[in-house]
Every structure is written in C-alpha cells, then in structure tokens.
Amino acid sequence: MSWRPTALNVSFLTLAGWALFLGVLTGRADLVVIAVPLIVALVAGRRTAAPPIVQFHHTVSADRVLQDERLTVRVTIRAEQAAPLLELLEPLPPGVALERGGHHAFFSLRAGEEVAWEFVLRCSGRQRLRLGGPHVRLWGVLGLAAAEARVRAPRTVAVYPNLAPLTHPPRPIRTQTYVGNHVSPAQGEGIEPGDIRPFAPGDHVRHVNWRATLRHGALHVTQHHHERNADVVLLLDTLSEVGPPGASVVDTAVRGAADLAATYLARKDRVGLIEYGGQLRWVKPGSGRAQLQRLLDTLLDASVVFTYVTRDLDLVPPRILPPQALVLALSPLLDPRFVRAASDLTARGFDLVVIAVSPAPAARAALRPGPVADLAARLWDLERRAELDAHRRRGLSIVTWDGVAPLAVALASLRRPRLRRALAR
Amino acid sequence: MMRLAAAVLVAGLAGFPLAVMSGAPVSWLVVLALVVAGAGVLLLSVTLVTIAGALALIAYAVALLIVRPPVDPVAAAGFGATLVVVVALVHFARRADGAVLGPAVVATQVRQWLAIVAAGVVVAAVLTAGATVLGAALAGATLPLVVVAATLGALLTVAGVIALTTREDPPSRS
Numbered sequence: 001m002s003w004r005p006t007a008l009n010v011s012f013l014t015l016a017g018w019a020l021f022l023g024v025l026t027g028r029a030d031l032v033v034i035a036v037p038l039i040v041a042l043v044a045g046r047r048t049a050a051p052p053i054v055q056f057h058h059t060v061s062a063d064r065v066l067q068d069e070r071l072t073v074r075v076t077i078r079a080e081q082a083a084p085l086l087e088l089l090e091p092l093p094p095g096v097a098l099e100r101g102g103h104h105a106f107f108s109l110r111a112g113e114e115v116a117w118e119f120v121l122r123c124s125g126r127q128r129l130r131l132g133g134p135h136v137r138l139w140g141v142l143g144l145a146a147a148e149a150r151v152r153a154p155r156t157v158a159v160y161p162n163l164a165p166l167t168h169p170p171r172p173i174r175t176q177t178y179v180g181n182h183v184s185p186a187q188g189e190g191i192e193p194g195d196i197r198p199f200a201p202g203d204h205v206r207h208v209n210w211r212a213t214l215r216h217g218a219l220h221v222t223q224h225h226h227e228r229n230a231d232v233v234l235l236l237d238t239l240s241e242v243g244p245p246g247a248s249v250v251d252t253a254v255r256g257a258a259d260l261a262a263t264y265l266a267r268k269d270r271v272g273l274i275e276y277g278g279q280l281r282w283v284k285p286g287s288g289r290a291q292l293q294r295l296l297d298t299l300l301d302a303s304v305v306f307t308y309v310t311r312d313l314d315l316v317p318p319r320i321l322p323p324q325a326l327v328l329a330l331s332p333l334l335d336p337r338f339v340r341a342a343s344d345l346t347a348r349g350f351d352l353v354v355i356a357v358s359p360a361p362a363a364r365a366a367l368r369p370g371p372v373a374d375l376a377a378r379l380w381d382l383e384r385r386a387e388l389d390a391h392r393r394r395g396l397s398i399v400t401w402d403g404v405a406p407l408a409v410a411l412a413s414l415r416r417p418r419l420r421r422a423l424a425r
Numbered sequence: 426m427m428r429l430a431a432a433v434l435v436a437g438l439a440g441f442p443l444a445v446m447s448g449a450p451v452s453w454l455v456v457l458a459l460v461v462a463g464a465g466v467l468l469l470s471v472t473l474v475t476i477a478g479a480l481a482l483i484a485y486a487v488a489l490l491i492v493r494p495p496v497d498p499v500a501a502a503g504f505g506a507t508l509v510v511v512v513a514l515v516h517f518a519r520r521a522d523g524a525v526l527g528p529a530v531v532a533t534q535v536r537q538w539l540a541i542v543a544a545g546v547v548v549a550a551v552l553t554a555g556a557t558v559l560g561a562a563l564a565g566a567t568l569p570l571v572v573v574a575a576t577l578g579a580l581l582t583v584a585g586v587i588a589l590t591t592r593e594d595p596p597s598r599s
Contacts, residue, residue: 008516011475013586015508018479020579022486024572029556030501031486032579036552037505037545041513042586044541084533087520106520107527108534115527141537142513143520 001051001138003145012042012144045144052081054109058133058153065123067162070099075117075134075151079109085139088117091132095125095159095246123159125246126254126300131155160296161255166263166408171416172230172326173351180229181267190224197223231272231285231322232264234295235345237331237338238277241304243362252403253330253357254299259407260328261295272320273298276313276338278305282320313341327352332359333384333398339391346395353414356388358402427518428466434511435462435474438481441504445488454484462511469519471512478508502549506542513538 016038023031054077061072073090090103101119109115123129133153137146175184183192196212199219212220234257241248257273264271265287272285273295283291283298313321321327327350331338345352360377367373388398401410439455439462458480465473485504517534563571 008471008512011471011512011516012509013583014475015478015482015512016586017583018482019505020583022482024576024579026486026490027572028486028489029496029553030489030498031482032575033498033501033549033553034482034485034505034508035582036549037502037509037542039582039586040545040548041509041541044544084537085530087524102523102525104523105525105527106530108529108532117525119525139520142509142541143516 001147001149003051003140003147005046006144006146008143009042009045012038012045016042041142042144045141051138051147052079052083054079054083054086054136054138056134056136056151056153058131058151058155060131060155060157062157064158064160066160067126068122068124069159071121071123071129071157073103073119073121073131076114077107077109077117078114079111082111083107083109083138084141085143087137087139088134089137090119090134092121093127093129093131095123095127096129097122097124123157125159125251126161127159127246128300129157129159131157158297158300160300161251161258163262164259164406164408165266166259166411168408168411169260169263169267170326170328170353170411170414172232172269173416174324174326175226175228175230176270176324178229178268180227180269182228182230182269184226184228186226186228187223188226190226192225192227194223194225196220229268229270229287230264231270231325232260233272233274233285233321233325233327234260235327235329235331235342236273236275236277236299236302237329237333237335238275238302238304239335239338240332242332242334242359242366244366247362247365249332249334249357249359249362249403250302250304252362252401253332253355254302255403256330256355256357256401256407257328258296258299261299262292265289265292271295272325274313274316274321275302276311276341277302278307278309280311280315282316284320285322285325310337313345321350323350325350329354330357331355332357333388333391334359342396343391343394346397352397354391354396354398355407355410356398356400358384358400360384361402361404427514427521428469431466431474431511431514431518432463434507434514435459435466435477438462438478438504438507438511441500441507442481442484442488444500445485445494446492451484451488451491454480454487458484465515469515469522471516471519474512474515478512481508498549498553502546505549506546509542509545510538 016035019031019035019038023029057076059074065071075088086107086109088105092098092103099120099122103119105117107115133151136149136151139146172182175182187194196209197220199208199221203221207221209220209222236253236257238250241250243249261271268287270285270287271291273283275281281298283294327345329342329352331354333339333356342352342354360381364373364377388400392398399410399414401407439459442451442455458477461473461480462477465477
C-alpha cells in the first residue's frame, strides 16, 4: 500500500495558479497572499511517511441462510498507528439488499484503537453469496493523497430458497420395498383397506369383515395395502432461462424443486435430482436430512450453461433414474430438447409429471409495463396453452405453475390415475 | 449538514470581493460564482466548486483593480483559507455521501483542516512580513525588474508544487 496523489491536487493547483497569475497580472500582493494557504495545503498534503498499518477481521454471522433471512457482516478494524481517515467499502453482489447499517463507512482511528463496523444484509434470492472483503482507502491530509488496498477475506454464504412443504404432492404410482407413507398396490399388512375375500386359514380374526360375512353367510376378511416409500426424481430443466437474475424461470423451478424435495423426504421417500441442461448433473436418490442438504446445495448451483452438445437422458444410469421412480420435471417447456426428453421418458413407461413453470411472469418482470407488453403476454399465454394441450395429447401429464401462486395450488389441479388403472397399463 | 456548511463557506467566499466593491461588474461575477458554487455544493462536485473559486478570485482581482484599496493581507489570507476549506469540505462530502461516519470522523477532519489553514495563515503572515522588508529594500528597483522577479518566483513555486504532487512514492509494505 502506498500513497497516490488524488485529483483534488489539480483543484488546489488550479486555484493557486489563478491567484498567482492574477497577482502578477494586477500587481496586487493580496492575490499572491491568497495562494499561500493553497500552496501550504498542497505541501502538507504530500505525505512522505508510509501509510499506517491497519488490521482487519472480517466475519459473517452464518454460512447458510434461507432466502430473505438476515446476514450480519462484521469487520473489526484495529490501527497500529493513527489513521485519521479510513474509508471502507464492501461491494454488494446482486440479489443482496442492505437491511441495516451501511456497506460504505469512514472511520478515524487513533494508534491502537479498535472499532467494529457492522451491517446487515438481506438475501433476496437463492445464490452462493460471495463476499470478498472490504476495499480499504486511507486518506491523507485534506484528501490530497490516498492509499488503497483490498482486504482478502473471501466468505461464501449459501442462500437457500424458502421451503414450503406441500400437503398433497403428486402420489407415486409405484412404490418401493421400504416402509413409507404411500399406499402400495400390493396387499399385505397396512391400515389402508383393500379387497375383501373369503376367509382362509391363517388370516387374523381382527381382519374379519363382519358386515360382508353377515351378507354372504361365510367368513370374509378385509385385505390391506402396504404403506411403502417411493423413489422420486426431480428433473430440472436448465436449458433455457427467461427473466431477470433472481426471478427467472430457473429460480422458480429451483424453488419448486426444493419444496418437492423437502415434502417427499419428510414422507420417508428417496429423492434424487437430475439437472438437465448444458451440464448434466445429478444426485443419487436418497433419504434423510443429509440428502435434503445435498439436494439444496446442488439446486443452489443450478444455472443455464450454454452448449451446442445435446445430451440424452440415456446417459443417466438406472441407479440415478430408477424405472419405478416418480419423475417430476420442472421446466418452462421452452426448449424442444427437454420436451423430447420428457416424451422419451413417458414412452419408456416412467411415471412422469411435468410441472410447466410459466415464463410469462418472469418475462413481464424484465419488461417495462405497458399495453404492448400486456398484449404480448396474452398472446404468448394463448400460444403456450395450445402447445401444452398438444403435449398433453401426446401423453404428457402436465400441470402449469405461474411461480407466483404456491406450488400446492398448481398441484391441486393434477389428476393422477387410480392405482388399479395404472397397474393395469 | 455538510452541504449546509459548504454553502455557508461559499457565501463567505462571495463576501470577500463584495466587501471591496459591491457594484457591477464585480457583483455580476460574484453572482456567477455563487450560481456555479451552489450547483457544485448541491451536486457535491469539486470541479464546479473549483471553477466557482476561480471566478471568485477573478471578481476579487477586478474589485482590487478598480477600487485600488491598500493591501489587506489578513483578508487575503482569509480568502485563501476559505478556498482551502471549501474545496476540501466538498471533496470529503462527496466521498462520505451516504456512508456511515464513525464517531470521531468529522471532528478529526475539522481539526485537520483548521490545522492546515492555520499553518497557511501563519506562512502567509511570515511571507507578508518578509515581503514588507524586501519591498523596502527593493524600493529603488525599477518596476519591470520586480515584476520579472515575482513572475519567476511564482513559476518556480508552481513548478515545485507540481513536482511534489506528482512524484511517485517508493513502494512500501502495506
């Protein structure tokens, strides 16, 4: 760190030059005297000593926060020598708003003095927030010299989307072998009543259906369905993006995927993730809180990566995309490659539900409001409805979500086939 | 608050030429300087305030040239000191606009400005006293000789200041 003259020197030089010039021109000593304080200031502002040594300690209150949660950044400054004017600026990344305090501050420190500078940030969207540490500028006398440096204290804070668990997520048709919350088509021990059949040796007496027994005159028992868990794979489309950063369709889809993941994991299901985009990334299905954390971390980095290479879902190994899994695709259905992939999955017999994230609200957020934008949005909406109807006719199970209303509202309109009919297929 | 302080200082700056001569053309120049300085204070622009300062200097020179009052080194030193503080204040206000200010920042800055201004006034007083002695010694010299010597001195001063302010510091440990 070393002193550099600032542009203020030019101002002082200009004024001193004018005073001297006018003094010589008019032959008035007064004008020469005016130049003296300016020249003295210029000379005094010329620092020869090395800038004072200042220590910084940069901390953040958390490494992981939820969207709209507060994050406190604290910088402790200790001056080994006196620092008459110390300027600090912490650049704020996009998607972060200042909640309290200021990210730009001035301090005046005596030798050995320590001050704490604190400000609170509000993170408005999912992201990996990177705070690099404050820029430091030491000002010399009158601001005529300055020394600059950057405090290298990189901190990364994971900002996760807010989780809103769903009460009625799409029910998987096929279940797995472990105990869970879904009614299995298979008959056995459980609490969900199934078929009624004549009594057979070995049946429990508590399963006897007395009403049917009285009606038929012979003992009948009620069979029950197993309660089993299911494999759920979230298929996230990152091939196309519409909308401003932080409010794009990918952000909306990520929010929905996080809600679905939290809901299914709370129901003891195994949840996996496939990010289908420029880069094909996946998370193997798993269960538990660690899996939720893994999924959220993967969703945090989901973004559109442009590539000419078209990858197929055939590349995904069966352990990542099990044939019995319920596949929930979150996509704006703007890219034909994703539509093709979804159609392929349906044709291969996967239980697929497409949650079509509407790009209209995201696009409107990026546009200036006006009648032309309104008309364009309505036309686009009509076109999309026609496209979605065409996809539905091709066998895709699609539910539309505008990203503004809760996902639960959008999923309420989803009609799932009954177990028997689904198994008969 | 800092804008208000700068506005008060600008008004004080305009008072120097008007104290010498309040009529046209000085008043017109002062009004022009006030308008530019007002804009500079509002926008916290050091450039505009510098231009206004130069205009005030011209107005002061014109007033002195027309009225031809006796030399007043106290008023001149006050004018120079006010110029220093106005420019430094606007520069600081621009930097600190919207920023959090620590508890002792403003007090430290004011103390620093006052110290520099006091040093400037003392140097001006010493130079004035020296010039008075030198003036008596040069009483017999012809006017062109004095003007040439003064010009040379002024040029040397400006050259020295430029050399001082543009010199690169050797790299030091941060």
